[in-house]
Every structure is written in structure tokens, then in C-alpha cells.
Amino acid sequence: MSNYLNPVRKLATTDRLLVALDFDGTLSPLVDEPMQARMFPATRAAVNALIDAPETIVALVSGRSLVDLRVIAEHDDASQILLAGSHGAEYWYPDTGLVSHEDHADDARLRDELRAHAEAATAEVDGVWVEPKTFGFGLHTRLVDPAVAPEVQRRVDQLVAAQAPHWRRRTGHNITEYAFRHEGKDTAIAELREHVGATAVLFAGDDVTDEDALKTMGEGDLGIRVGTPPTAATVCVADIAELSTLLTVLSTERSAARQ
Structure with missing residues (x-):
């Protein structure tokens, strides 16, 4: 706890705090069946304690499509948790519901065509999953034979590259994402910060795509990496359990500081 206690105590005193959290690998372990991902009970308890803390807003920031994020986060219309899906291209707010940035019919048509072509190009390979996403698709190779995975990646x-060279390509834990929108988690943090009027932000993530947001943490903010360096984060925690402890400490310190 010693490596994060002082930064957490300092953060707890801010006027209006946004706690923004990646989901997969940060609140939930990485699993073979991505739609089966769920928070650990201790993690959910820590998140709920932050929701109840004064002047504290909790948001989930994910590369998942918003519809899938709501499923794995067990998020319903009564929730006070804000959502940023598709790396910040779509949002859910308690006061307005779904907010999705406009896209064009041509983009959606190309998305569907490319996803179908990717499925056909990898159909004979065991373990491949081409995940539909709102603004593109994801190629999952977690269950693919490691000797075969590079060829699968090369094909897609x-x-x-041939049909949509302007698309954004991102890599993560056994996944490559392709999208016709170029927002990143840095975009999501900026939009959420403005939306709630936060005076400070905590952002925690575990993957390459989370570094976009971690690099934007300013003075008074706190970036956390679940895992080991290299990272732009100020604090590293070993695993989800240690992050849950940190979040619990933050909720306790926050409630005490605001009394």
C-alpha cells in the first residue's frame, strides 16, 4: 500500500472526482469467452463504495461496444455509472442515456463487408473469433494455436490495409481492433472530465490502449497501471485484487476528507 497511499490521500481531497476504469483486465480477469467477463465481488463492492462517496463519479471506459459493455458490467438504466464504449465513440449517461457520435451509412456498410471477409478468411482456423463492434471489428486470437496466430493476423x-487503409488499428491482449472512427481512451477521458466538471481524474487500465489515456493525466490526476512498467502511469498495482484494495482505500479517504 505504501507506493500509492500518499497519491490516493491527495486525490481524495479534490472537489469533484472522476474515477474512470477500464474493464477487461482491470476490473475483470481476461477470459476465454469475452462475453463471460464479470467483476470480482470485491471489485464490485469497491466500485459501489466509490459511487456512494461524496462528489465522486464512476465511469467505465472500454474498447468494447457499448451494448456489450453493458452486458459484462451488468449495467442497467438505474445505474449511476457512466460508460464510454468503443474507445470513446459512444457514451451512456444517467441523465440522458445513450449518446453516440454520428457515423455514415457507407462506413457501416464497409464495416459489415470487412467483418464478413475477415470471418471467411479465418473460418478454417480453430479458436478465431471476429467480434462485431459498433465502429469496426476485433480479431481475437487468445484460443488460436500460437504457431498459426501470426498467419491469421497477416491475413486480416x-x-x-487493402480495403480500408484509413481505419485505425489497435492491439491489445490477444486482440487486434480495426475501426473507422479514430477516438481513443484519451478522447473519452477528456469528454467525461468536461461532462461531469471533474477537478481531478483517476484512470486505471492494464493494456496498450489504456496508455493513450494514462499519458493525458495531469497535475492532480492519478494514472494507475494494473501490471508492470513500462507505462505512463504514476502507480502500478500487481493485479485486480490490489486495485480493488486501492479503490476501497480511496472511497474511505474520500468520505473522510469530505466530512
């Missing part, structure tokens, strides 16, 4: 990379 080549397909997208």
Missing part, C-alpha cells in the same frame, strides 16, 4: 491486416 492485409485485408483491412
Whole structure:
């Protein structure tokens, strides 16, 4: 606890705090069946304690499509948790519901065509999953034979490069994402910060795509990496359990500081 206690205590005194959290690998372990991901009970308890803390807003920031994020987060219309899905291209707010940035019919048509072509190009490979996403698709190779995975990746990379060279490509834990929108988690943090009027932000993540947001943490903010360096985060925690402890400490310190 010694490596994060002082930064957490300092953060707890801010006037209006946004706690923004990645989901997969940060609040939930990475699993073979991505739609089966769920928070650990201790993690959910820590998140709920922050929701109840004074002048504290909790948000989930994910590369998942918003519809899938709501499923795995067990999020319903009564929730006070804000959501940023598709790396900040779509949002859910308690006061307005779904807010999605406009896209064009041509983009959606190309998305569907490329996803179908990617599925056809990898159909004979065991373990491949081409995940539909609102603004593109994801290629999952977690269950693919490691000797075969590079060839699967090459096929889909080549397909997208030929038909949609302007798309954004991101890599993560056994996934490559392709999207016709270029927002990143840095975009999501900026929009959420403005929306809630936060005077400070905590952001925690575990993957390469989270570094976009971690690099934007300013003075008074706190970036947390679940895992080991290299990272732009100020604090590293070993795993989800340690992050849950940190969040619990923050909720306790926050409630005490605001009394």
C-alpha cells in the first residue's frame, strides 16, 4: 500500500472526482469467452463504495461496444455509472442515456463487408473469433494455436490495409481492433472530465490502449497501471485484487476528507 497511499490521500481531497476504469483486465480477469467477463465481488463492492462517496463519479471506459459493455458490467438504466464504449465513440449517461457520435451509412456498410471477409478468411482456423463492434471489428486470437496466430493476423491486416487503409488499428491482449472512427481512451477521458466538471481524474487500465489515456493525466490526476512498467502511469498495482484494495482505500479517504 505504501507506493500509492500518499497519491490516493491527495486525490481524495479534490472537489469533484472522476474515477474512470477500464474493464477487461482491470476490473475483470481476461477470459476465454469475452462475453463471460464479470467483476470480482470485491471489485464490485469497491466500485459501489466509490459511487456512494461524496462528489465522486464512476465511469467505465472500454474498447468494447457499448451494448456489450453493458452486458459484462451488468449495467442497467438505474445505474449511476457512466460508460464510454468503443474507445470513446459512444457514451451512456444517467441523465440522458445513450449518446453516440454520428457515423455514415457507407462506413457501416464497409464495416459489415470487412467483418464478413475477415470471418471467411479465418473460418478454417480453430479458436478465431471476429467480434462485431459498433465502429469496426476485433480479431481475437487468445484460443488460436500460437504457431498459426501470426498467419491469421497477416491475413486480416492485409485485408483491412487493402480495403480500408484509413481505419485505425489497435492491439491489445490477444486482440487486434480495426475501426473507422479514430477516438481513443484519451478522447473519452477528456469528454467525461468536461461532462461531469471533474477537478481531478483517476484512470486505471492494464493494456496498450489504456496508455493513450494514462499519458493525458495531469497535475492532480492519478494514472494507475494494473501490471508492470513500462507505462505512463504514476502507480502500478500487481493485479485486480490490489486495485480493488486501492479503490476501497480511496472511497474511505474520500468520505473522510469530505466530512
